[in-house]
Amino acid sequence: MLVPSLPPRRLDRLIALCGLLGGAVLIAFRVYDRADRVPWWAVALPLVVTAGLELVRRTRPVLAVSLGGLAFAGSVFAGGLLATTIMYTDLLYAAVLYGSRRMSRVLHLTGGATVLVLSSLVWYAAGTSEGLLIVVLSSLVFLAPVWTGDLVRRHRQEAETERLRAEQTALLSEMDRREAVGAERARMARELHDVVANHLSAIAIHATGAQSVARRRRLAADDPLVEVLAVIRENSVQGLAEMRRMIGLLRDSGGGEADESYAAPDLAAVDALLAKARAAGQDVGLEFRLTELGERGAVPVPVGLAAYRIVQESLTNALKHAGPGLVAVRLEFGREELLIGVDSPYRGEPGRELPGARAGLVGMSERAGLLGGSFEAGPRDGYWSVRAVLPRGGESEGRA
Template identity: 50%
Template sequence: MAVRPPRPPRFDVGVALAGLAGGLVLWAFGLGLRPAGSAQVLFDGRWPLLVPLAVMAGCELLRRTAPRTGLALGTLALAADLMTQGSIATIVMYTDLMYAAVLYGTPATARRLPWITGMLSIAATLVPFAVLREPEALLIGVVMGAVTFTPASTGLIVRNHRDAAESARLRAEQTALLAEMDRVQAVTAERARMARELHDMVANHLSAIAIHSTAALSLKDERTSLDALAVIRENSVQGLSEMRRLIGILRDGADDREPAATPTLDGLGALVEGARANGLDACLDAAYDSVPAPVELAAYRIVQESLTNALKHAAPGPVTVWLRRHDDGLCIRVTSAYGGRDTPRAPGSGAGLVGMRERAALLDGTFEAGPESGADGRLWVVRALLPVTDIAQGEME
């Protein structure tokens, strides 16, 4: 299938028609560059100059679609025009072809044409003066520079400005794209963080409410029901307080209250006591020095979620929370009895394990959870190692 040549833009068609019309007007009034009968005119008469004029106008149609071809044909037409009486319209259109060849041509053409035309202008200035020894001979180089070097240099300047503007536009688009990507990542990370905080702050209280409400409904003993209702009320109040704090954060300044303190490892004792109040046989074995705040928060939330999972899924038996500070980081291990329960005491979504794994990963730590066999039978073991050396050095810097 034959490829159709590209059609010239309307502007180029207008330029060609305007140049041709201007040349015809000058021809009609007999205005040529050289008088008839002069020694420089090889083809005397008014009609021969129409041929290079028409060819030059046709080359204007190629100024953007094929600029080098148009310039080459235009150079031949200009040489033919020099053998006739000549037309100023032909020369003006040639300067436009030189300008367009630099502006719309290849980068190699844009680099070479100003140098070539500059050298030709210098040669056209020096050589005739050296041969003729007349000051008027210098005008040949001036005319050569005006017809070739000046439009080529102008085209190069315009092209450089155009390329710089295009580069700035592309950089602006890339910057906007990167900013949008950063915004999306920041929103995604913030949503994940809020989801972890919401789950960790509220799930423990709601799980206790669900378990004790089930006990209150299923047992007929009045004392047991009252104890269960007391636990339900306590967890309801604490859960509502946590929800209000979270809503205050999300309102972006609508809450004028002081922000809630970030949980620390010093609160593990109260956390374990709360787990005992909810019915777990929990104990704490912790020995650690001071650790960075991000590690404290992550460790507190991991222990909190582990106790919540034990409350919902663990079989009857002791629950042990063990923490130690080693050279490689803060080690956490939470064990609970595993097996012997067909259904959980409260429904779960699996988001707790995901949240704990994410918290460890954000600190470049490790996390694993699963059943293991031990001296006390089958246990569900949660292990996490949170490095503290790199974080502590980062905070000091």
């Protein structure tokens, strides 16, 4: 069961109010020492002073415990009231808990001295049994609150030390994690630069050289070979540019400015994807058509990027594997979901798989899953069908 916690000021007011009410009830029923000879106001005055000091027990502990000691002494001489005694012990406890270390040492010494003096006087005047009784009672009043406050203070300090140590350990762990991530990003950037980027550069250079040879041989601009070389060079140059931007992003480990020249593609670039696909697929008998349904509206950036990559990978797979025919791309913009459908002619012929085959399907499925959506792909009625559903709300954006 959870106990609601009160703000410190409100808790102090509650303690003062309870002490006043409890003391008023005891005074009303005349439950205090020498009630037949002491007027009620003589007992009520120390009670009111002690209750007022409860309001500053945290902010002014020295003042509270000093005036509280005088009020307690007045209460003892006038007529001992239990409510005043209890509130005075709370002032002692608060002085040790919220005061300085010096205050704690002073209260330990004064409390021990008070117990020793009172018990000695009573033992000398009344005997051993009364002296032992005064030892117990005075220890409960002057020493028990001080020891309790000191114990609670030590536990709080230890808890604070452990919390700081845990925060320091978490900070060091986070620094180690970031360092490891930075090292891994740097390694990936080196691998991409030394392997993939170099291969793309070689493809672009060879395509440019082949175009030069075609121009020297005076081949027509609409010659299939010239068009294929142009597509190869354009795609390799664009892939090399994106690869270099990606390498720059990987090398930026978070300590510097990000490469603002890199803008994540979105659905606005799907038309350019289709134009490139038409240019590359006209020689193999492929046609491409885009159909949009519903209001596009504002699409979150992670959703737009994932949709673009899914369409891009689907068109790439169609160019590599589809038979002649129509490749239909459909985007349905709902209020809460974005539906992506790509249908391409399915040949169903077993062929030699290239390195990394089916990695594109895995990547599309992971993109949809990270956004909380769904993905499926497979043959259906003579077509290879790709279906993806991406949530458009803030939840998907937050997960991304």
